[in-house]
Amino acid sequence: MSAPQLPPEYVPPTPVEELSVRSAEGIRLHVEIHGRPDAPTVVLAHGWTCSTAFWAPVIRRLSDRYRVVAYDQRGHGRSEIPPSRARYSTRALAEDLAAVLKRTVPAGERAVLAGHSMGGMTIMAAGGRPEIAERTAANVLISTGPGELVAEVAVLPEIVRSAGVRRFLHRRLLRSRMPLGPVTPASRAALKYATMGPSSSAGQVEAMARIVHACPTVVRARWAWVLEHLDVHAGLGRIAAPTAVVVGTADRLTPQVHAHRIVAELADSQGLLLLPGAGHMAPLERPVEIAAEIHRMAAAHLAGAGAAATASVAPAASAAPVVERTTAA
Numbered sequence: 001m002s003a004p005q006l007p008p009e010y011v012p013p014t015p016v017e018e019l020s021v022r023s024a025e026g027i028r029l030h031v032e033i034h035g036r037p038d039a040p041t042v043v044l045a046h047g048w049t050c051s052t053a054f055w056a057p058v059i060r061r062l063s064d065r066y067r068v069v070a071y072d073q074r075g076h077g078r079s080e081i082p083p084s085r086a087r088y089s090t091r092a093l094a095e096d097l098a099a100v101l102k103r104t105v106p107a108g109e110r111a112v113l114a115g116h117s118m119g120g121m122t123i124m125a126a127g128g129r130p131e132i133a134e135r136t137a138a139n140v141l142i143s144t145g146p147g148e149l150v151a152e153v154a155v156l157p158e159i160v161r162s163a164g165v166r167r168f169l170h171r172r173l174l175r176s177r178m179p180l181g182p183v184t185p186a187s188r189a190a191l192k193y194a195t196m197g198p199s200s201s202a203g204q205v206e207a208m209a210r211i212v213h214a215c216p217t218v219v220r221a222r223w224a225w226v227l228e229h230l231d232v233h234a235g236l237g238r239i240a241a242p243t244a245v246v247v248g249t250a251d252r253l254t255p256q257v258h259a260h261r262i263v264a265e266l267a268d269s270q271g272l273l274l275l276p277g278a279g280h281m282a283p284l285e286r287p288v289e290i291a292a293e294i295h296r297m298a299a300a301h302l303a304g305a306g307a308a309a310t311a312s313v314a315p316a317a318s319a320a321p322v323v324e325r326t327t328a329a
Contacts, residue, residue, distance in 0.1 A: 003183065003206060004202040004203055004205070004206040005203065005206075006203060006206055006207055006210070007201075007203040007204075007207075009056065009057045009060055009287070010056050010057055010203060010204070010206075010207035010284070011056065012052065012053040012056045013034060013056060013059055013060060013063070015032035015033055015034050016033055016034060016035070016037065017032070017033040017037075018030070018031065018032055018033075019031040019032075019033070019103060019104070021071070021099050021100055021103045021104075022099065023074065023092070023095055023096045023099045024095040024098070024099060025087065025092070025095070027074050027079070027080050027082055027087065027092075027096070028079060028080040029071055029072065029073075029074065029079045029080070029096055029099065029100060030052070030071065030072040030077055030078035030079045031069065031070070031071040031072075031100055031103065031104065032052050032069070032070050032071070033067065033068070033069055033104065034059050034063045034067075034068040034069075034070065035059075035062065035063030035064065035065075035066050035067050035068045036063070036064070036065070036066065036067055037067055038067070039065060039066050039067045039304070040066055040067065040111075040112075040298060040302045040303065040304045040305040041066065041067045041068075041069060041104070041105055041109070041110075041111035041112075041302075042062060042066045042067070042068050042069070042111060042112045042113075042114065042294055042298060043069045043070075043071075043100065043101065043104065043105070043111045043112070043113045043114070044058070044059070044068065044069065044070040044071075044114050044115075044116075044119070045071070045073070045097060045113065045114070045115040045116070045118075045119030045120075045122050045123065046070070046072070046073060046076070046116055046117075046118075046119050047115075047116045047117025047118040047119050047120075047143075047144075048117055048118040048220070048223050048224070048227060049076070049211070049212045049215040049219075049220050049223075050076065050077075050116075050117075050211050050212070050215070051072050051076050051077030051078075051211055051214065051215075052070040052071065052072055052077055053077070053207075053210075053211050054116070054208075054211050054281075054283065054284065055070050055283060056207075057283070057284065057287035058283050058287045058290050058291050058294070060287075061287060061288065061291035062291050062294065062295070065295075065305075066298065066305070069100070069104045069105075069111070071096075071100050073093065073096065073118065073119070073122070074087070074088075074092060074093075074096055075088070075215075075216065075219035075222070075223065076215060076219060077214075081216060081218070081219055082222075085222050085225070088222045088223055088225070088226050089226060090121065090122075090125035090226065090230065090232055090235075091125070093118070093121065093122040093125050093126075094122060094125040094126035094129060094132070094235070096122075097113075097122050097123070097126050097132060098126065098129060098131050098132050101131070101132060101135045101136075102131065102135075105135040109135070110134075110135055110136055110137035110302065110303075111135060111136065111137060111302070112136075112137055112138045112139070112140065112294060112297050112298045112301070112302050112305075113136055113138075113139045113140070114139070114140040114142065114290075114294050115139070115140070115141055115142065115144065116142040116143055116144065116282070116283055117142070117143050117144050117253070117254065117280065118144075118223065118227065119142075119144070120141040120142060120143070120144025120145075121144055121145070121146070121227075121230060121232055123139050123141060123239070124141070124144075124146055124232040124235045124236040124239065124262075125232045125235045126235060127232070127234075127235030127236055127237065127238040127239040128235060128238030128239070133240060133241065136241045137241065137298075137301045137302040137303075138241050138242045138243065138244070138270070138297040138298070138300070138301035138302065139239065139241055139242070139243040139244070139297075140243070140244050140245075140246065140290075140293055140294050140297055141243060141244070141245050141246070141262060142245075142246045142247075142282055142283065142290060143246065143247055143248060143251055143253070143254050143280050143281070143282050144254055144258065144262070145230075145254040145258030145259075145261070145262070146230075146231070146232045146233045146236045146258065146261060146262060146265070147230050147231040147232065147233055148258075149227055149228070149230055149253075149254070150228055152254070152255055152257055152258060153252065153253055153254075153255075154252045154253075154255055182213070183206070183209045183210060183213050187209060187213070188205050188206065188209050191205070191208060191209050191212060192205045192208075193252075194252060194253070194280075195208065195212075195252070195253060195279055195280045195281050196208060196279035196280065196281050196284075196285060197248060197250040197277045197278045197279040197285055198250065198277070199277055200279065200281075200284075200285050204281075204284050204285055207284055208281050208284055233265065236262060236265050236266070237265050237267070238267075239266060239267060239268075240267055240268065241268065241301075242268045242269075242270045242297070242300075242301055243266050243268060243269060243270060244269075244270040244271055244272075244273065244293055244296070244297050245259050245262050245263050245266075245269070245271070245272045245273070246259075246272075246273045246275065246282060246289075246290065246293055247259035247272070247273075247274060247275070247282075248274075248275040248276075248277070248278025248279050248280065248282050248285065248286070249274055249275065249276050249277060249278065250277055250278060250279045251278070251279055251280045251282075252279065252280065253280040254280060256274070259272055260272070270297065270300075271324065271325060272324045272325070273289070273293055273324075273325050274324065274325065275289055
């Protein structure tokens with residue numbers, strides 16, 4: 001059986017510029033710049049086992065009115081693979097973000113930061129760092145959590161009733177060092193069940209599978225250890241910038257309980273956006289809504305971004321702070 005065709009919007013766009021940025025400890029990070037060089041800046045941080053390619057449909061919807069910076073987290077995509085497990089930590093994530101911002105956001109200017117999953121954890125881990133705060137106008141945290149990930153993950157079916165057994169099996173699944181190998185119908189089905197909503201299209205599943213399968217096994221396993229022990233509540237509480245939160249109602253990896261915790265701990269919450277039927281991979285599944293939420297925050301908090309939305313970015317319902325909003329399924 002041939003692989004489903006990749007829809008054009010999920011093919012990674014060609015950046016207008018590519019940079020090689022060195023982290024504080026010398027790890028080389030691959031950075032791409034898309035869109036208009038003179039426009040307000042949006043910075044995108046992807047999640048575990050992903051890459052800049054993950055943001056393709058969102059970049060396409062933002063690049064006609066923003067300068068969009070996307071980078072590969074260490075070990076992912078075209079960034080350098082750290083040589084030891086000691087180089088994998090939430091501190092490293094925060095320092096890498098600081099290095100990218102220093103290189104791509106000039107002193108005195110600010111950007112909107114959007115992080116998906118581990119990218120959102122990166123922004124939370126960086127909370128309170130002055131070198132990041134001074135370059136941040138606002139944040140959008142998508143499908144993410146500040147801790148307790150193994151306890152809350154809901155990948156296993158409800159037939160496994162024991163909470164202890166579920167945590168044990170989820171931990172074993174997270175830690176797995178099994179190579180993913182080529183994308184197959186079975187692996188597509190498993191990844192769709194675990195990471196995406198039931199209505200995800202074949203093209204969306206194919207895009208996600210290609211991205212995840214490209215992540216080196218050692219990188220996947222070493223970041224899994226970090227995620228298993230994740231606790232970025234302290235950094236979350238120190239985020240001063242206005243911050244919006246987004247979660248899919250069918251997210252099995254970081255269920256809604258995490259989004260509600262984040263909103264409760266934020267100093268300046270700009271609301272919670274629920275995406276009915278969307279799973280964990282919301283930027284791939286619902287790029288129109290994700291781009292619109294990033295635009296909503298940019299229009300409200302980033303100088304030069306307040307003009308009416310273009311046709312490629314759906315206008316948000318309101319730029320005012322809200323408690324909770326739900327999009328149409």
